[in-house]
Amino acid sequence: MSTTQSRSSTDAGGGSTFAEVQETEEFQGLKRTLRRFVFPATVLFLGWYLLYVLLSAYARGFLDNKLFGNINVAYVLGLLQFVSTFVIAYVYSRYAEKHFDPTADAIRHRLEGNES
Amino acid sequence: MSVLAVATDAVDGGQRALTMSLFVVFVVATLIITVRASRNNATAADFYSGGRSLTGPQNGVAIGGDYMSAASFLGIAGIIALSGYDGFLYSIGFLVAWLVALLLVAELLRNSGKYTMADVLAFRMKQRPVRVAAGISTITVSIFYLLAQMVGAGALVTLLLGVSSDTAKNITIVAVGALMIFYVTVGGMKGTTWVQIIKAVLLMTGTTLVTVLVMIKFGGSVSAMLGEAADRSGKGDAFLNPGLRYGTDAQGLTGKLDLISLGIALVLGTAGLPHILTRFYTVPDAKAARKSVLWAIGIIGSFYLMTICLGFGAAALVGPEAIRAQNPAGNTAAPQLAEAIGADFFGDIGGTLLLAIIAAVAFATILAVVAGLTLASSSSFAHDIYASVIKRGEVSEKDEVKVARIAAFAIGAVAIVLSIYAQKLNVAFLVALAFAVAASGNLPAILYSLFWKRFNTTGAVAAIYGGLLSAVVLVFFSPVVSGKVTPGTGGKADTSASLFPLGTDFSWFPLENPGLVSIPFGFFCGWLGTVLSKEYNAEKYAEMEVRSLTGAGSEKAVQH
Numbered sequence: 069m070s071t072t073q074s075r076s077s078t079d080a081g082g083g084s085t086f087a088e089v090q091e092t093e094e095f096q097g098l099k100r101t102l103r104r105f106v107f108p109a110t111v112l113f114l115g116w117y118l119l120y121v122l123l124s125a126y127a128r129g130f131l132d133n134k135l136f137g138n139i140n141v142a143y144v145l146g147l148l149q150f151v152s153t154f155v156i157a158y159v160y161s162r163y164a165e166k167h168f169d170p171t172a173d174a175i176r177h178r179l180e181g182n183e184s
Numbered sequence: 185m186s187v188l189a190v191a192t193d194a195v196d197g198g199q200r201a202l203t204m205s206l207f208v209v210f211v212v213a214t215l216i217i218t219v220r221a222s223r224n225n226a227t228a229a230d231f232y233s234g235g236r237s238l239t240g241p242q243n244g245v246a247i248g249g250d251y252m253s254a255a256s257f258l259g260i261a262g263i264i265a266l267s268g269y270d271g272f273l274y275s276i277g278f279l280v281a282w283l284v285a286l287l288l289v290a291e292l293l294r295n296s297g298k299y300t301m302a303d304v305l306a307f308r309m310k311q312r313p314v315r316v317a318a319g320i321s322t323i324t325v326s327i328f329y330l331l332a333q334m335v336g337a338g339a340l341v342t343l344l345l346g347v348s349s350d351t352a353k354n355i356t357i358v359a360v361g362a363l364m365i366f367y368v369t370v371g372g373m374k375g376t377t378w379v380q381i382i383k384a385v386l387l388m389t390g391t392t393l394v395t396v397l398v399m400i401k402f403g404g405s406v407s408a409m410l411g412e413a414a415d416r417s418g419k420g421d422a423f424l425n426p427g428l429r430y431g432t433d434a435q436g437l438t439g440k441l442d443l444i445s446l447g448i449a450l451v452l453g454t455a456g457l458p459h460i461l462t463r464f465y466t467v468p469d470a471k472a473a474r475k476s477v478l479w480a481i482g483i484i485g486s487f488y489l490m491t492i493c494l495g496f497g498a499a500a501l502v503g504p505e506a507i508r509a510q511n512p513a514g515n516t517a518a519p520q521l522a523e524a525i526g527a528d529f530f531g532d533i534g535g536t537l538l539l540a541i542i543a544a545v546a547f548a549t550i551l552a553v554v555a556g557l558t559l560a561s562s563s564s565f566a567h568d569i570y571a572s573v574i575k576r577g578e579v580s581e582k583d584e585v586k587v588a589r590i591a592a593f594a595i596g597a598v599a600i601v602l603s604i605y606a607q608k609l610n611v612a613f614l615v616a617l618a619f620a621v622a623a624s625g626n627l628p629a630i631l632y633s634l635f636w637k638r639f640n641t642t643g644a645v646a647a648i649y650g651g652l653l654s655a656v657v658l659v660f661f662s663p664v665v666s667g668k669v670t671p672g673t674g675g676k677a678d679t680s681a682s683l684f685p686l687g688t689d690f691s692w693f694p695l696e697n698p699g700l701v702s703i704p705f706g707f708f709c710g711w712l713g714t715v716l717s718k719e720y721n722a723e724k725y726a727e728m729e730v731r732s733l734t735g736a737g738s739e740k741a742v743q744h
Contacts, residue, residue, distance in 0.1 A: 080727070080730060080736060080737070081736065081737065085723075085726070086723065086726040086727040086729075086730045086731075087722065087723060087726040089726070089730045089736075090726040090729055090730055095730065095733070095734075098733055098734070099729070099733060102733065105287075106287040106288060109283075109287055110283070110284070110287055110288060113280065113283050114451070117276075117277075117280045117447075117451055118447075118448075120276070121273070121443065121444055121447035121448075122444065124273065124426045124427075124430075124431070124443065124447075125431045125440040125443045125444055126440065128425060128426055128427050131425065131426055132421070132425045132426075136407060137405070137407030137408070137410075137411070138407045138408075138410040138411045138414065138424060139406065139407050139410065140424060140425065142269060142272075142424075142425060142426050143269075143272075143424075146272050146276055149276045149279070149280055150276070150279065150485055150488075150489060153279055153280050153282070153283055153481065153485060154481065154482075154485060156283055156287075157282075157283065157286055157477075157478055157481045158478075160286065160287060161474060161475075161478055164474065169471065172470075172733060172734045172735065173734075175730075175734040175736065176734040176735050176736040179730075179734070179736040179737070180736055180737070
């Protein structure tokens with residue numbers, strides 16, 4: 069069947085089952101490394117975006133204040149959404165490369181080691 | 185962001201010929217590339233995922249080409265040109281949405297799936313019910329989105345080529361449909377990808393060119409551009425402030441809730457759009473998937489920043505009256521700006537040339553997006569519904585791909601017929617509806633599936649159907665379908681601003697965007713369905729978790 073995996077679902081390769089790999093401290097650490105970053109970051113950027121939308125709906129007196137020439141608070145906050153998106157994306161990629169990828173690669177290589 | 189049809193005589197013969205020629209060059213180039221791509225289109229992995237051999241940057245550019253639709257390009261520029269600041273909300277929502285894809289979805293999906301969204305959702309569940317639900321949702325979202333784009337293409341031909349007959353619109357719709365069917369059936373994912381890459385490069389080049397000229401015109405001062413736009417808008421500073429279009433004080437509480445509802449659907453919809461999700465399978469591994477999203481964020485972010493210049497530049501240099509005269513929804517603002525700024529710098533010929541370039545880019549934009557949608561929906565039909573459900577997995581790869589090609593043909597044909605039938609209707613709301621369905625049904629199912637151990641078949645099915653149905657039902661009973669009236673001005677009669685004609689009103693749901701209700705409802709259904717069922721497959725969960733995080737056992741790139 070096109071959706072079945074090429075080997076039995078319990079065998080992860082490298083002589084261990086997926087369940088065994090899942091229970092190792094190394095794998096649990098890997099999972100924590102990812103979640104420790106992505107969950108707080110998601111709460112942060114969604115909250116910050118929601119704040120911006122709520123301000124657009126309910127705090128117009130504040131957003132209408134001009135800061136530089138014709139550029140008001142609304143534009144500055146809008147542009148900061150762009151900046152925060154770029155920054156979070158960049159920081160995440162650095163974090164993942166440094167803390168996540170080495171462990172993930174090590175586990176994968178061990179499991180796939182006896183394959184071509 | 186409707187692309188309303190209006191007759192226009194502002195387009196002269198020379199410009200029309202030039203636009204046509206440029207567009208023909210684009211079509212011929214993409215056809216050649218598609219045919220070349222088809223030589224390496226032997227296996228299912230080639231057809232569905234381009235052999236998973238794209239690089240991260242290539243896929244990132246293609247994602248940009250898949251994502252930035254004519255609604256973004258013409259629609260957002262138009263909303264900003266006519267309503268000022270409020271159009272900016274779309275730009276921001278469409279960009280921030282990519283963080284959901286980057287942080288939560290792209291890499292894990294790449295590692296655990298194969299060809300379609302359902303591969304991930306059904307990984308540790310009962311295959312058939314989940315695949316049926318995911319297939320229905322994928323095809324529904326894609327058809328909504330397709331209709332909006334193709335009806336838009338029909339209207340665009342009027343605006344950009346100055347041909348207003350119904351025949352011309354029908355020919356355009358059929359031609360767009362035929363081209364997208366060709367790209368998908370012949371080129372598969374590889375052909376579609378190259379159409380999207382070329383389109384993205386053209387769109388970015390055209391937009392950058394116009395933006396740079398506008399900035400030079402205003403001496404590099406955004407503030408000066410905004411000031412001029414506000415002066416010409418006749419609305420003064422209000423043009424630069426939020427609230428001219430969405431959540432106006434006149435609309436009261438409902439208007440503000442609608443604004444919030446739209447904002448939420450924009451940011452959560454992207455990571456649930458099937459034609460975006462399938463793009464993550466086109467790269468060799470999760471790291472390349474991450475890199476694709478980083479590139480996509482760079483490109484899409486730069487593009488949406490430039491929409492500020494397109495919109496306010498058009499308001500300042502063309503003026504809202506001239507824009508409204510061509511198209512009341514403002515969809516011609518960007519092409520009109522191109523003509524004005526080109527003429528300003530390089531004389532009439534420059535204006536004609538720049539207008540022709542931007543018009544051809546707009547057609548290319550539509551083609552690339554509809555091809556992506558057709559591919560995603562036909563893949564889901566063949567892989568999820570035909571192979572796994574109808575044939576219960578007893579089908580050869582070759583037959584599955586054959587069915588995918590037939591499905592692409594059928595979905596394309598259905599889209600053509602529906603678009604011709606719908607071209608007199610105001611179907612622009614379908615884009616927002618597609619985002620709402622993706623955010624309400626697909627996203628909860630994907631996130632639960634990747635992060636919630638306990639999640640099971642009942643939960644997945646409940647989330648998808650709950651989100652899909654609530655979004656569609658709420659929109660059906662909302663003012664976008666019936667009961668919204670545009671008061672006539674200057675002695676003209678009232679007109680219907682809804683899908684149904686004047687006089688029909690069965691709307692009871694006050695918001696035009698269902699997201700505020702349907703997204704939490706989708707998440708709730710997923711939770712409720714899960715806790716009501718005892719099913720839990722520890723082994724499959726272990727496999728999915730290890731595989732999604734480490735990439736062990738994930739699908740590998742095809743070697744040619």
